[in-house]
Structures are given as structure tokens and as C-alpha cells.
Amino acid sequence: MAAPAFRKLANGWRIQRRVIHALMIRELVTRFGRENIGFLWIMVEPLLFAGLVATVWRFMKGPEEHGVGIIAFIVSGYIPITLFRHGMSRSVSIFISNSSLMYHRQIKILDFIFVRFIIEFLGGAMGYVFIASILIVFNEFPVPANIGLLIAGWMVYAVFTLSICFIVAPLSEISEVMEKFIPVITYIMVPFSGLFTMASWLTPTMREYLLWSPFVNAMEMMREGIWGNKITAYYNVWNPIICSAVAATIGLALCRHVRRTLTVE
Amino acid sequence: MIRCKDINKIYSHGSQRKQVLQNVNFDVLPGERVALLGRNGAGKSTLIKLIGGVELPTSGKIVRDMTHSWPLGFSGGFQGSLTGYDNARFIARIYDHDYKSVRAFVEEFTELGRQLKMPVKTYSSGMRARLAFALSLAIEFDCYLIDEIILVGDQNFQKKCHEELFEKRKNRAMILASHSTDAIRLFCNKAVVLNKGIATTYANVDEALDIYSAL
Numbered sequence: 001m002a003a004p005a006f007r008k009l010a011n012g013w014r015i016q017r018r019v020i021h022a023l024m025i026r027e028l029v030t031r032f033g034r035e036n037i038g039f040l041w042i043m044v045e046p047l048l049f050a051g052l053v054a055t056v057w058r059f060m061k062g063p064e065e066h067g068v069g070i071i072a073f074i075v076s077g078y079i080p081i082t083l084f085r086h087g088m089s090r091s092v093s094i095f096i097s098n099s100s101l102m103y104h105r106q107i108k109i110l111d112f113i114f115v116r117f118i119i120e121f122l123g124g125a126m127g128y129v130f131i132a133s134i135l136i137v138f139n140e141f142p143v144p145a146n147i148g149l150l151i152a153g154w155m156v157y158a159v160f161t162l163s164i165c166f167i168v169a170p171l172s173e174i175s176e177v178m179e180k181f182i183p184v185i186t187y188i189m190v191p192f193s194g195l196f197t198m199a200s201w202l203t204p205t206m207r208e209y210l211l212w213s214p215f216v217n218a219m220e221m222m223r224e225g226i227w228g229n230k231i232t233a234y235y236n237v238w239n240p241i242i243c244s245a246v247a248a249t250i251g252l253a254l255c256r257h258v259r260r261t262l263t264v265e
Numbered sequence: 266m267i268r269c270k271d272i273n274k275i276y277s278h279g280s281q282r283k284q285v286l287q288n289v290n291f292d293v294l295p296g297e298r299v300a301l302l303g304r305n306g307a308g309k310s311t312l313i314k315l316i317g318g319v320e321l322p323t324s325g326k327i328v329r330d331m332t333h334s335w336p337l338g339f340s341g342g343f344q345g346s347l348t349g350y351d352n353a354r355f356i357a358r359i360y361d362h363d364y365k366s367v368r369a370f371v372e373e374f375t376e377l378g379r380q381l382k383m384p385v386k387t388y389s390s391g392m393r394a395r396l397a398f399a400l401s402l403a404i405e406f407d408c409y410l411i412d413e414i415i416l417v418g419d420q421n422f423q424k425k426c427h428e429e430l431f432e433k434r435k436n437r438a439m440i441l442a443s444h445s446t447d448a449i450r451l452f453c454n455k456a457v458v459l460n461k462g463i464a465t466t467y468a469n470v471d472e473a474l475d476i477y478s479a480l
Binding site: 015018019021022025026029030099100101102103104105106107259260261262263264265 | 276277314317318319320321323335336340341342343344345346347351355356358359360361
């Protein structure tokens with residue numbers, strides 16, 4: 001009994017890997033084409049965003065804030081939030097824009113979300129490594145004190161973002177109003193994302209509230225990974241993990257519901 | 266075999282509800298060539314999409330014991346902004362086929378030549394039909410789901426389809442939605458007439474065609 005079930009699972013996994021691989025290539029070719037730098041464009045946007053904002057802040061606020069380099073601080077905040085913003089906006093109407101692919105039964109709707117998210121994730125990660133390496137050479141970015149913690153923080157941030165994408169994608173299908181709210185929501189959440197502040201710079205009450213946000217917890221992890229004991233970080237790794245599990249459960253249920261009523265031209 | 270069990274399909278938009286299919290039951294056995302008949306809007310394309318798994322029935326079940334093509338119709342299955350070759354490569358990948366052999370077959374069957382390097386959105390419906398057909402023949406399925414498209418091509422295309430589908434692949438099953446009575450009389454050995462959401466199966470194609478003409 002167990003053996004055929006396992007074989008079925010293994011076979012399903014093999015098919016999904018193939019499908020995701022094919023969809024990735026298709027998405028990269030349709031989005032970036034084969035001209036000039038091709039798929040390397042995926043890291044240009046996060047790079048430009050982080051680089052330009054950091055430069056502006058450098059001229060507005062001087063080289064340091066609370067003892068950390070302002071350029072490095074802004075870069076470390078902007079790359080993750082770009083992942084979140086892009087992940088959200090690319091999940092809107094994702095089923096409609098891929099509907100012609102649903103003619104092939106081995107392609108599941110979750111594959112669309114995975115593929116777009118993986119592309120944003122890789123773009124963000126590559127952009128991060130690229131800009132940090134350059135800044136390290138110019139002594140504007142510290143060599144990460146604890147690279148494992150930095151990567152762990154980035155991973156939980158990404159997992160939470162993905163679980164939010166699982167909710168946004170089906171919701172945008174159910175209600176078109178959703179699309180209008182996304183830019184506002186992503187803007188409103190900037191203060192709750194830990195982008196411009198560290199928890200230790202705040203009053204204890206404020207800090208307590210802010211640490212409910214999974215983004216802040218993940219961001220604090222990443223920053224401790226970068227600056228080590230030069231800063232004080234507050235986080236609980238279980239916050240983003242539990243929030244992700246809850247959001248993903250809701251999201252997967254919504255996806256299942258939407259798939260049943262999805263109309264394909 | 267492909268078996269449809271008590272299929273219901275209801276589309277709703279706001280407060281509007283439309284029941285397109287009502288308790289549809291029928292089987293497609295290996296080698297059977299089933300004609301789907303019905304007036305415009307009777308639910309032929311919807312039924313083909315449900316069988317192909319593109320959309321899911323509101324209730325009921327579809328059991329599939331043989332492989333089937335994706336619904337071959339005027340839309341769907343392709344990415345318009347990609348070239349013919351890119352689409353072929355994509356399909357070869359997701360169906361786990363060797364791209365080289367798929368490409369060779371597509372080039373030979375479609376006779377589209379350099380057009381295959383152009384985005385599919387620039388193709389005419391006849392050219393799309395050629396490409397869709399070539400790909401589904403290159404992959405090889407037990408059952409072909411055809412939504413009208415076979416009849417849009419020119420003489421040369423029809424001759425090729427005839428050769429590939431009705432001679433070389435005689436033993437395959439097929440579901441063909443069409444309004445062309447001649448084609449159905451020629452190719453099909455079973456018919457399903459859809460009227461007001463209700464499907465009736467006829468073993469005798471001529472009888473089904475008479476009923477369809479009277480609708």
C-alpha cells in the first residue's frame with residue numbers, strides 16, 4: 001500500500017520539478033528577453049532601488065546613524081522590502097495572466113506563484129550579494145559578522161513573503177478591489193517593516209508593538225547577522241515562522257477554492 | 266477510458282447564474298471517436314475543457330484512465346508573445362519529450378518555415394491550428410480533444426490531419442466538437458448531443474445528426 005503511494009508522490013514531485021523549470025525559463029524569456037544581459041535584469045531593479053535610495057539618504061543624513069553606516073543600513077532594509085513589494089504585485093491577477101497555460105493539466109496554479117516568487121527571490125539575493133560585495137570593497141558595508149544568521153533572516157523573510165503571495169493571488173481573483181489596495185498596503189506597511197529603524201532605537205512600548213510584525217523580526221535577524229554585537233537586535237524567530245504557517249494555510253485553502261471556479265478563456 | 270460521472274457546471278457572475286451542463290454522463294472507450302453536437306452556447310467547449318482538466322466541474326467526477334491531449338481549439342495552450350519554437354520547447358519540456366524530435370516533427374508537419382521564429386500572436390488561426398496539432402501529434406496521446414479547430418485549415422492541412430490522425434493513429438480515441446456534419450459522418454462512430462445542458466449519447470451517428478439538425 002505504502003509503496004505505490006510513495007511512487008505516486010515521487011512521480012508527482014518529478015513532474016512538478018520539470019514544470020517549474022519550464023515555467024521559469026518561459027517567465028524569464030517573456031519578461032527579460034534574450035537581448036543584452038538577459039535574465040540578469042532580475043537583479044537590476046532591487047539593485048537600483050537600494051543603491052539610489054541609499055545614496056539619497058547618505059547625502060541627507062550623513063555617513064552614520066546610531067553608529068551604523070547609513071548606506072549599508074538602507075541597503076540591508078531595501079533589498080528585503082523590494083522582494084516583498086514585487087512578490088505582492090506580481091501575485092495580483094497571476095492566474096488570469098497565465099490562464100492559457102492551464103490547458104496543460106500537469107501545471108498547477110501554485111506553480112505560477114512559486115515561479116514568480118522564485119524569480120523575485122533570486123533577483124533579490126543576487127542583487128544583495130552584488131551590491132554588498134561592491135560596498136565591502138569600498139568599506140561602506142561590513143563583512144557580515146554572522147553570515148548564517150543573515151541568511152536565516154533572509155529565508156524567514158522570504159518564506160513569510162511567499163505565504164502572503166499565496167493569499168494575495170487568489171484574493172485578487174475573487175475581488176478586483178484588491179488590486180487597488182495593494183500599492184497602499186505596501187506603502188502603509190513600510191514603518192512596520194523595520195526598513196528605516198532598529199527595534200533598539202525605539203521606546204520599549206513601541207518596540208513591543210513593532211515586534212509583533214514578522215518582517216521586523218526577520219529584519220532584526222538579518223541586521224544582527226551583518227553587524228553582530230555592534231548593534232542590539234530584538235527578535236523571536238518563531239514569530240515569522242508561525243505567521244508564515246498561518247498565512248500559508250489560509251492562502252492554500254483560498255487557492256483551492258478559487259481553482260474550482262476559475263474560468264479559462 | 267475517460268468517464269464523465271454526473272457532471273454539473275454552473276457559471277456565476279455576480280448574481281447571475283448559468284447552468285451550462287446538467288448531470289452529464291458518458292464514457293469514451295479506447296479507439297472511440299465521439300462527436301459533440303449542439304448549437305452555439307450549448308456547452309460543447311465547456312465540456313471539452315472539463316474533460317481536459319482546464320476547468321473543474323461544479324460537481325461530478327471525471328475519471329481518466331488514458332492520456333489525453335489538451336483541448337485543441339482557437340485559444341489556449343500557447344503563449345502569444347513567445348515564438349513557435351519557444352512554445353514547442355516549452356511543451357516538450359512539460360510533457361517530458363525530447364525537444365529535437367518534437368521540433369523536427371513540427372517543422373515537417375506545419376510547413377511554417379521561418380514563421381516558427383515569430384511570436385505566435387502574429388499567426389493566423391490556420392497557422393495556430395497547424396502548430397497546436399503538430400505539437401499534440403508529436404507528444405502522442407491516447408485521446409485527442411478537438412474543439413472545431415481541425416476544420417479551419419486549408420486542403421493541404423486537412424489532408425495531413427487525415428493521414429496522421431485517421432490513418433496512422435486509427436486506434437486512438439477522439440472527442441470532436443464540430444458543426445460540420447460531413448466531417449462527423451466521416452470520422453465519428455458515436456455522438457453526444459448537447460441541448461439545454463442535457464447530454465444524450467447515440468451509438469448511431471446519423472440518428473444524432475438528424476436530431477441535431479432539428480434543434
